[in-house]
């Protein structure tokens with residue numbers, strides 16, 4: 001039976017244009033999904049927009065629109081991320097869709113039936129920008145105003161509300177983290193969550209009565225659901241809930257600021273509704289831009305559309321996943337990006353392919369050359385490529401994208417060293433058959449490189465594959481090397497990774 005894989009991004013608030021944060025999570029999820037598909041998994045990749053709540057209601061009021069008109073318009077900008085970043089998402093969910101209303105009401109009813117929902121009065125602090133409740137002890141004061149850890153102001157709230165009995169899940173959550181040690185990643189974040197849960201969980205308010213832009217609570221439409229209860233359920237909606245689930249459980253990629261919702265509230269809700277908990281929740285870090293927090297007032301906000309138009313989609317995708325270990329914070333620096341494009345993509349990878357394939361074109365009749373007997377040196381290169389294949393599979397499973405790229409670049413570096421050692425341009429005069437042989441050995445390693453870079457850089461990867469005469473080859477097609485077909489007609493190689501002119505870019 002084909003194995004299944006399911007990955008999700010947070011559903012984004014369409015309250016402003018997509019920024020580098022949304023582009024980042026979506027790209028990481030896309031690389032994972034493309035990799036799993038290439039590796040033979042039946043894969044589902046979900047993203048979408050989170051369209052209810054007071055924040056969006058207020059944004060719509062400011063824009064002079066109804067909330068529905070406002071989100072209809074804004075969510076198209078997020079749907080456009082699919083083209084901007086070349087995403088392969090299988091679905092795009094909007095929480096205002098009827099299928100989602102149905103699912104959110106169904107999970108509410110299940111939790112109510114199981115005795116985990118009760119009515120009371122809520123009084124406490126609420127941050128509309130974060131759509132989150134905070135305890136007094138978490139707040140700081142600024143100019144006489146109370147401020148949430150995110151830096152946004154909070155408001156006092158006091159109203160009748162339904163509550164979810166989160167406190168009933170303390171032990172069950174701790175048992176989950178214990179039994180499934182990679183449930184929360186990276187480990188530093190896992191430890192933070194565990195100590196938070198150990199410090200005691202209070203029940204959470206899950207409905208509001210003072211505004212109405214939300215999903216009505218079943219049998220009590222004076223209340224709308226708390227936006228996070230509604231939003232988290234999207235991951236089930238898109239998989240068919242309340243009907244049979246197909247791909248669940250999912251791997252959730254989230255920013256570190258929303259880990260608590262995904263690693264505490266969400267598994268507790270699922271346990272309360274008798275549904276399997278997620279496979280994993282991975283919290284990635286935050287990007288600054290040129291060393292500073294991204295903000296309109298600094299004028300340093302990185303716009304995914306502008307940056308991909310300037311440098312190319314593949315180069316930006318590569319930079320995001322190579323520059324920062326997934327899980328750490330990182331800085332978006334143009335200088336570092338240009339440097340990586342010029343050295344790692346244009347020089348190391350692009351030049352290597354170009355040098356070898358141009359020689360094949362000129363000296364081997366433009367066809368995959370014959371292979372002689374493998375020397376130890378040849379075998380070492382091919383073994384390294386095979387090893388990179390295994391390493392990449394493991395690193396992608398662990399969401400260690402930078403390490404997967406390291407493993408691929410080890411083969412690229414070894415290919416460059418091999419080329420310099422065997423000097424095919426000299427063999428051309430002295431031993432043409434040996435020249436053909438070493439070029440073929442390099443081409444054998446290239447197919448693994450090309451197949452493995454394709455999920456990161458889909459367009460360039462496909463171009464590399466077609467230069468090798470093996471368009472469309474997947475990880476699951478790769479058998480033991482050598483396996484290329486001698487005599488395959490090859491296209492005239494074209495440069496794939498243009499160098500950036502540093503002065504012009506400045």
Ligand code: ME8
Nearest residue numbers: 010011012013021022050231232254255256286287
């Ligand atoms: O939180 N660097 O939506 P959102 C990296 N609707 N990531 C960043 C970032 C940055 N500079 N700025 C923001 C929500 N993010 C909810 C999710 S899921 C059921 C509901 C990330 O649009 C942030 O960490 O405010 C978060 O993961 C994501 O952008 C979406 O944030």
